[in-house]
Amino acid sequence: MPIRISSLIFAPRRARPSGRLAAASMAALFAPRRARPSDRLAAASMAALFAPRRARPSDHLAAASMAAVAFLLLLAAPVRAEVIERLPTADKVVALTFDACEAKGAPAYLDASILKVLEAEKVPVTIFASGLFARRNAAELKALAASPLVRVENHSLDHPQHMERLDADAVRRQVAEADEAIQAATGRKPRFFRFPAGNYDAATLATVEATGHKVVHWTFASGDPARGVTPGHLKDWVLSKTRPGSILIFHVNQRAPATGPALPAILAELRRRGYRFASLDEVLP
Numbered sequence: 648m649p650i651r652i653s654s655l656i657f658a659p660r661r662a663r664p665s666g667r668l669a670a671a672s673m674a675a676l677f678a679p680r681r682a683r684p685s686d687r688l689a690a691a692s693m694a695a696l697f698a699p700r701r702a703r704p705s706d707h708l709a710a711a712s713m714a715a716v717a718f719l720l721l722l723a724a725p726v727r728a729e730v731i732e733r734l735p736t737a738d739k740v741v742a743l744t745f746d747a748c749e750a751k752g753a754p755a756y757l758d759a760s761i762l763k764v765l766e767a768e769k770v771p772v773t774i775f776a777s778g779l780f781a782r783r784n785a786a787e788l789k790a791l792a793a794s795p796l797v798r799v800e801n802h803s804l805d806h807p808q809h810m811e812r813l814d815a816d817a818v819r820r821q822v823a824e825a826d827e828a829i830q831a832a833t834g835r836k837p838r839f840f841r842f843p844a845g846n847y848d849a850a851t852l853a854t855v856e857a858t859g860h861k862v863v864h865w866t867f868a869s870g871d872p873a874r875g876v877t878p879g880h881l882k883d884w885v886l887s888k889t890r891p892g893s894i895l896i897f898h899v900n901q902r903a904p905a906t907g908p909a910l911p912a913i914l915a916e917l918r919r920r921g922y923r924f925a926s927l928d929e930v931l932p
């Protein structure tokens with residue numbers, strides 16, 4: 648039965664790997680879009696699978712085998728269509744992530760006040776750097792990445808606010824050129840990608856995943872680049888929202904002046920609550 652896994656890329660935006668997603672993906676898989684006769688047949692079977700009706704024993708058997716086949720196909724699917732927004736754990740673990748954004752024409756540099764805290768606290772961190780930022784701050788990133796506590800990941804080449812408006816070639820270039828710049832600086836090829844401003848659609852997500860990167864966003868926005876944010880507000884907000892498995896996001900490109908001053912209290916309180924810190928690289932398969 649020629650079922651096209653590629654349709655999985657039409658899974659809903661901000662999808663999570665839940666049971667509901669599996670059902671939604673399967674529905675998307677058999678959607679009438681560019682349907683061939685065999686697809687329509689499969690769609691009919693799947694519709695039957697999910698339809699409440701007076702089942703006979705043989706129907707149950709058929710449904711079970713369809714479900715088994717569908718499950719195996721999902722396992723075999725090369726496309727994940729997944730944006731990771733939390734760590735897969737119920738333990739008191741959080742990931743600290745810092746965006747190092749530099750867009751075209753807006754030079755950006757590392758925030759020394761944040762680096763000082765990270766150095767003193769010895770916590771693992773993941774930095775999502777744009778390629779332009781990695782080129783401009785190559786020596787500093789090289790020094791940082793020499794620590795086993797620091798990983799530098801891909802945040803596009805020049806931080807387009809809407810990557811979903813780029814064609815597939817342009818998206819691939821954004822990823823590849825940032826990879827090159829980061830690898831040139833740190834010696835390591837990024838595994839993860841984060842969309843600038845968090846904007847994407849199903850096609851863009853599929854294109855990025857096809858480059859071999861997992862897409863990792865955040866559990867809740869800290870809002871640290873917003874105007875007028877004080878260290879006190881930032882600390883209270885982050886502490887009120889953090890849960891086991893949270894992926895925290897801050898900015899380390901000198902656009903979030905409250906973050907450095909707020910960090911020591913945030914880390915201290917999370918430790919007091921029993922949290923430990925992990926890099927994405929350590930926790931995500």
Ligand SMILES: [Zn+2]
Pocket residue numbers: 746747748802806843844
């Ligand atoms: Zn950014």
